[in-house]
Structure formats: structure tokens, C-alpha cells
Amino acid sequence: MAKKGKAPAPEPAPAQAADPDAPPPPEPVAPLSVVYCAVCTYPPEYCEFGASLTRCKEWLKEEHPDLFDKYYSEEALQTKVGTLSLEAQTKLEKDMAKKEVKAEAKAEAALKKKMASQIIIKRIERTKRKHITSVFGLEAFGIDLKKAAKQFASKFATGASVSKNPQGLEEIVVSGDVSDEILEMIENEVGVLKGIPADNVELVEEKKKKSAE
Amino acid sequence: MFKKFSPSTDIAGHTPVKTSVQRSIRAGVLSQWKIEPETLEAIWPKKEGLVHVKCREHISIYTVHGEPLIFQHFDGPFYPTLRLLHKYPYILPTVKVDRGAIRFLLAGAHMMCPGLTSAGGYLPPADAALPAGTPVAIHAEGKEHAVGVGITKLSTEEMRSINKGVGVETATYLGDDLWALQTL
Numbered sequence: 450m451a452k453k454g455k456a457p458a459p460e461p462a463p464a465q466a467a468d469p470d471a472p473p474p475p476e477p478v479a480p481l482s483v484v485y486c487a488v489c490t491y492p493p494e495y496c497e498f499g500a501s502l503t504r505c506k507e508w509l510k511e512e513h514p515d516l517f518d519k520y521y522s523e524e525a526l527q528t529k530v531g532t533l534s535l536e537a538q539t540k541l542e543k544d545m546a547k548k549e550v551k552a553e554a555k556a557e558a559a560l561k562k563k564m565a566s567q568i569i570i571k572r573i574e575r576t577k578r579k580h581i582t583s584v585f586g587l588e589a590f591g592i593d594l595k596k597a598a599k600q601f602a603s604k605f606a607t608g609a610s611v612s613k614n615p616q617g618l619e620e621i622v623v624s625g626d627v628s629d630e631i632l633e634m635i636e637n638e639v640g641v642l643k644g645i646p647a648d649n650v651e652l653v654e655e656k657k658k659k660s661a662e
Numbered sequence: 663m664f665k666k667f668s669p670s671t672d673i674a675g676h677t678p679v680k681t682s683v684q685r686s687i688r689a690g691v692l693s694q695w696k697i698e699p700e701t702l703e704a705i706w707p708k709k710e711g712l713v714h715v716k717c718r719e720h721i722s723i724y725t726v727h728g729e730p731l732i733f734q735h736f737d738g739p740f741y742p743t744l745r746l747l748h749k750y751p752y753i754l755p756t757v758k759v760d761r762g763a764i765r766f767l768l769a770g771a772h773m774m775c776p777g778l779t780s781a782g783g784y785l786p787p788a789d790a791a792l793p794a795g796t797p798v799a800i801h802a803e804g805k806e807h808a809v810g811v812g813i814t815k816l817s818t819e820e821m822r823s824i825n826k827g828v829g830v831e832t833a834t835y836l837g838d839d840l841w842a843l844q845t846l
Contacts, residue, residue: 477698477700477701477703477704478698478700478701478704478750480704480705480749480750481748481749481750481751482749483748483749483807489837490837490841490842491836491837492748492806492807492836494805494806494807495764495768495805495807495809495836498764498765498768499837537762541765544765
């Protein structure tokens with residue numbers, strides 16, 4: 450509006466200046482800040498329904514002692530039972546304890562599996578002297594494949610991409626023979642490549658078969 | 663809706679939303695939720711483009727800065743995500759389930775009428791009755807924060823009189839895969 454000319458310009462100006470004074474009520478309502486449990490991500494009042502109540506309790510006691518008193522004091526426990534019968538309550542508690550043990554076992558198994566999973570660095574021959582390198586299995590260690598591919602690309606100044614292999618699983622394909630360098634990077638935990646035990650990495654070579662021609 | 667949802671397989675793509683569509687979404691949200699335009703502006707500034715995340719089964723999630731704020735099924739009503747609802751609990755009408763129902767809700771079950779009409783539950787009084795198909799915040803007996811977001815399948819008066827079967831269909835709940843998804 451103000452661009453049009455000099456004459457209309459002064460008019461909107463006072464209106465705009467008056468605006469911030471006139472309406473004080475339209476203010477955004479501040480959001481409530483909700484504390485979330487660091488263990489199970491629920492608001493702490495729902496930890497009792499999660500699968501890691503004991504650890505949640507410990508965390509809450511440490512971080513927010515006031516909230517801990519609010520949720521786990523004798524009084525709170527008394528009122529919480531509320532409308533449920535005693536029988537139902539004990540059954541619920543039993544179920545929860547069972548669930549907790551189960552969840553712990555599951556988490557342990559997942560960790561074990563993670564530690565056992567292999568990373569395969571494969572050198573694949575393309576033409577006589579040219580190779581590509583494929584890295585498979587990084588995602589099991591919680592590594593973002595796209596970021597890792599980007600890192601390889603910039604480190605080796607070659608092409609690197611995330612692609613699906615014939616089994617439909619994702620792997621990183623880097624052009625050029627860089628298998629030893631990648632192994633070294635994993636050992637030194639460069640950039641995003643963190644938390645991989647070096648023993649789990651395997652180097653494989655794949656030669657082109659003559660019969661395929 | 664989000665009991666099983668994995669971003670790698672269930673998301674078809676991210677697209678920025680056209681401003682004209684954004685305007686209609688903004689208007690829709692303002693008319694459906696009890697939210698002031700200023701507050702919405704603080705959550706979702708006009709300058710920040712909305713990103714539409716298209717998912718399987720006609721689910722759309724709208725994100726600002728990668729944080730999911732709103733989701734929608736097909737052309738249905740807009741739901742706030744649970745994290746947004748925790749910050750602004752008054753934007754949706756409230757129903758409450760009794761304590762016995764919490765663990766089923768946390769396993770993804772729909773809320774049955776008896777859990778809403780019993781002593782620990784709460785339904786809006788007759789003069790503020792909700793029709794069927796209203797998004798509601800599901801609270802729980804003795805708890806401060808909402809535990810889920812759902813949509814009424816019966817009107818609240820019908821829930822009282824029939825008192826059987828599904829009353830509120832759960833859209834998202836504490837601990838589902840949308841909850842686990844903090845950024846997209």
C-alpha cells in the first residue's frame with residue numbers, strides 16, 4: 450500500500466502504530482510445558498503403565514523429586530486405587546510386573562542382536578580395473594544411511610548413494626575401491642559412524658564371473 | 663491409526679503445501695478447534711511453510727519444521743498430535759475414561775461406553791453434548807494430561823443411553839508410533 454505514493458502513506462502509518470496499543474488481549478497463550486519421562490517418554494504420571502516403572506521411578510526421584518512425591522507418596526497411591534476393587538488392583542500390579550520383566554528381556558535380546566549383527570564391506574568388480582564398494586548393515590547400529598553416504602561422498606570425492614540390493618535391503622554404494630578406507634573410518638568412528646565394534650566388520654571381494662558375460 | 667507406523671515404509675512423500683491450501687487448513691483448524699488465532703500463529707507462524715507428509719491409507723500429517731502438529735484422515739476433521747495437545751489442552755473438548763480402561767487405551771483399543779459413563783469417567787453435560795464425529799481429547803481418571811486423541815462414534819447423549827460398544831474411536835494415544843515420532 451505504502452508503495453503507491455506519498456499521499457496515502459501517512460494514513461496507514463498511524464493506524465499501524467495505534468494497533469499494538471489498542472488490542473492487548475490478542476496474545477498467544479503460552480504453551481504448557483509438560484515434563485516427559487526420559488526413560489519411557491510418557492508424562493511421569495503414566496509411567497506406571499509403561500514397561501519400565503522401576504527405572505522411571507529412579508529417574509524421577511533423581512530429576513524431579515517434587516513430582517516423585519506427588520505421584521508415588523503413600524497418599525497418592527491410596528487415592529489412585531480409587532474406584533478399582535482391591536482384587537483388580539493386585540491383578541493389575543501383577544500384570545505390570547510381568548510386563549516389565551518381559552520388556553527387559555526383549556530389550557536385552559535386541560541389544561544382543563545388535564551386537565551380533567554384521568557389517569559387510571564388499572568390493573565389487575565392474576570392469577577390469579574399476580570397482581565399487583558396497584557397505585551393508587550400517588542401519589542395525591542406528592546410523593542414518595543417507596548421512597553416512599553423504600559423508601563417504603565428501604570424504605572420498607566420489608559418488609555414494611543409498612540403494613536397494615536384490616534382497617530389498619538398503620545398502621550404501623560408493624564408487625571406487627575404498628573398502629580399506631571405510632574400514633579405517635569405522636574403526637576410528639569418524640563422523641556419523643559411531644558405536645560399531647570393529648570385530649563385526651567383514652571385508653568381502655566379489656569378482657565378476659566370466660560366465661555372466 | 664498409528665499403532666503400527668514406520669516412517670520408512672508408510673510415508674509416501676513430503677511436499678510443501680500451497681499457500682492457498684494452507685489458508686484453508688488454517689481456517690479449518692480455527693473453526694474446528696477451540697483455539698485463538700494468535701495461539702495458532704504462535705504454534706504455526708504464517709511465514710513458516712507447512713509440510714504435508716503423505717502416508718498410507720489416506721493419512722496426512724502436517725509438520726512445521728519437521729515437527730508433526732496436525733494429522734488428518736482422508737477429508738476428516740483435523741486432529742492435533744498428542745504432544746501439541748499436551749501443550750494446549752483446551753483446544754479440544756474433553757472426555758475421561760476410568761482407571762481400568764487406561765491400560766487398554768495404551769494398547770491402542772477404542773474406548774467403550776461403559777468406561778466413559780462409569781464413576782471414574784466423564785462426559786460433557788447434556789447442555790454441552792457433543793455430536794458423533796467430534797475430535798476429543800481423551801483424559802484418564804486421576805491424571806492431569808491427556809492420554810489420547812479420538813473421535814466420537816456416538817453422540818455423548820447416545821453413549822449415556824446405549825452404554826454399550828465403542829464410544830470414542832482412538833486416533834492416537836500415548837506410546838504409539840506417532841508419539842515415538844518426534845520429528846519427521
